[in-house]
Amino acid sequence: MYMTGTPISMLTAYDYHSARYLEQAGIDICLVGDSLAMVACGYASTNEIGMDEMLYHCRAVARGAKTPFLIGDMPFGSHQASLETGVTNAIRMIREGGMEAVKIEGGKDVLPLVTRLVDIGIPVMGHIGLMPQRQSALSGFRVQGKTAESALQITKDALALQEAGAFAVLIEALPSRVAESLVSDLRIPTIGIGASSACAGQVLVQTDMLGMTEKVPRFCKKYADLATAVPDALRAYHEEVKSRSFPEESTNTYDMPEEEWRRFSELRAELKQQR
Numbered sequence: 001m002y003m004t005g006t007p008i009s010m011l012t013a014y015d016y017h018s019a020r021y022l023e024q025a026g027i028d029i030c031l032v033g034d035s036l037a038m039v040a041c042g043y044a045s046t047n048e049i050g051m052d053e054m055l056y057h058c059r060a061v062a063r064g065a066k067t068p069f070l071i072g073d074m075p076f077g078s079h080q081a082s083l084e085t086g087v088t089n090a091i092r093m094i095r096e097g098g099m100e101a102v103k104i105e106g107g108k109d110v111l112p113l114v115t116r117l118v119d120i121g122i123p124v125m126g127h128i129g130l131m132p133q134r135q136s137a138l139s140g141f142r143v144q145g146k147t148a149e150s151a152l153q154i155t156k157d158a159l160a161l162q163e164a165g166a167f168a169v170l171i172e173a174l175p176s177r178v179a180e181s182l183v184s185d186l187r188i189p190t191i192g193i194g195a196s197s198a199c200a201g202q203v204l205v206q207t208d209m210l211g212m213t214e215k216v217p218r219f220c221k222k223y224a225d226l227a228t229a230v231p232d233a234l235r236a237y238h239e240e241v242k243s244r245s246f247p248e249e250s251t252n253t254y255d256m257p258e259e260e261w262r263r264f265s266e267l268r269a270e271l272k273q274q275r
């Protein structure tokens, strides 16, 4: 797609159903992002999720999405302690999680890991710009690359990831002009989120774009309003249960043959007498 200039669509999924929806929509790449820590598990930050929980979600997604390319996010702590830990956990993503590639946040610090994984045949997507796993170091969720020095550092990181063998790089929350300069400086696809429409592809967090989360970043467009639609549906059900208008006898219940019902009534009467 990159070679032919066809824009690449990428979206996150966290469970079987979100993966099925994504596949039905024809999305090209499915990311089991560590954003699931916050949007699917209710943790305060992405750093609270570990490998085992990520793998549980990866397996569910892999069962739901067969056609899209599957990428699993390497969570915080899964590779920082040593190269060996990183290699072991990336292999777990593939073997236990059913993923086809991994995404790793970081610049020059992750190059040895990227090189090693690519050497052993695990495709790696880099992730630079705003890196949520480093939100404390970056003073929160802020647009990155707003100064010349920081834009240059991001460019150096992107080029280094490309040289290390990353097949693509996700660029998050960057000024459009910086994102566009990356698109032209790199010969691998850039996947943007809060970056620029010039990127080779775009990614969004599924729960955000479906309007399931209360607060969404400025760069996210809401394509649905499930935060309203779902509670409305649940409330309607609750009210219908209370008013006994659900289930409807004609549509939501089952019947049995008349003859069987008569026999059951007799048997039941006998049972009553014995008690």
Ligand code: KIV
Residues within 6 Å of the ligand: 012, 031, 032, 033, 034, 035, 036, 073, 172, 193, 203, 204, 205
């Ligand atoms: O974890 C995630 O969902 C991400 C987003 C930037 C797509 O990495």
